[in-house]
Amino acid sequence: MNAEISTPADELAQRLSATPRGARLARRLAGQQLDAWGFPYGGDVNDAVQHVVAELAANAVTHGRVPGRDFELRLLLFLPDATLRIEVSDARDDRLPAPAAPGEDEGEGGRGLRLVHAFSRAWGVAGRDVGKTVWAELPLKEADMTEQRIGTSDPKPC
Ligand SMILES: Nc1ncnc2c1ncn2[C@@H]1O[C@H](COP(=O)(O)OP(=O)(O)OP(=O)(O)O)[C@@H](O)[C@H]1O
Numbered sequence: 501m502n503a504e505i506s507t508p509a510d511e512l513a514q515r516l517s518a519t520p521r522g523a524r525l526a527r528r529l530a531g532q533q534l535d536a537w538g539f540p541y542g543g544d545v546n547d548a549v550q551h552v553v554a555e556l557a558a559n560a561v562t563h564g565r566v567p568g569r570d571f572e573l574r575l576l577l578f579l580p581d582a583t584l585r586i587e588v589s590d591a592r593d594d595r596l597p598a599p600a601a602p603g604e605d606e607g608e609g610g611r612g613l614r615l616v617h618a619f620s621r622a623w624g625v626a627g628r629d630v631g632k633t634v635w636a637e638l639p640l641k642e643a644d645m646t647e648q649r650i651g652t653s654d655p656k657p658c
């Protein structure tokens with residue numbers, strides 16, 4: 501699916517320390533970037549992206565952490581496909597994300613990837629030279645865009 505989608509209209513890539521502070525920063529950056537792209541704070545898209553980034557970043561700095569190595573956040577905006585792709589890469593390739601089955605592990609943990617699944621059109625894991633990338637693609641709704649973004653994404657014929 502991902503290979504076929506169009507060239508991103510915009511992109512953010514940021515390396516961050518694999519710490520709780522780095523994970524919090526990832527969420528904050530995502531909220532700021534979505535707002536700058538025309539998906540304002542308080543809107544469904546901005547909220548959903550912040551939730552997904554927070555969960556993937558938390559996983560990267562706990563389960564995917566290799567001491568001394570950063571993790572990376574990438575956001576890719578595909579306007580013709582009405583899709584926002586989130587990529588969180590960490591340095592560890594000996595453990596993979598494994599969502600808890602429904603009903604399993606209701607007490608401690610196992611909630612993060614279920615939340616990612618609920619917000620996403622699709623999500624998955626891709627290998628890389630060092631470590632892995634956990635990605636999620638979220639639908640964008642015009643109703644969540646500012647007037648400025650709607651004007652950019654839906655050009656009228658001259
Ligand atoms: N980036 C990652 N690298 C390695 N393993 C991962 C990664 N992300 C998730 N996992 C594995 O998948 C499991 C499920 O992740 P999930 O985020 O759903 O729950 P959790 O992190 O254990 O708890 P929480 O509800 O606090 O998110 C984790 O316990 C871990 O074993």
Ligand SMILES: [Mg+2]
Nearest residue numbers: 558559612613
């Ligand atoms: Mg988690």
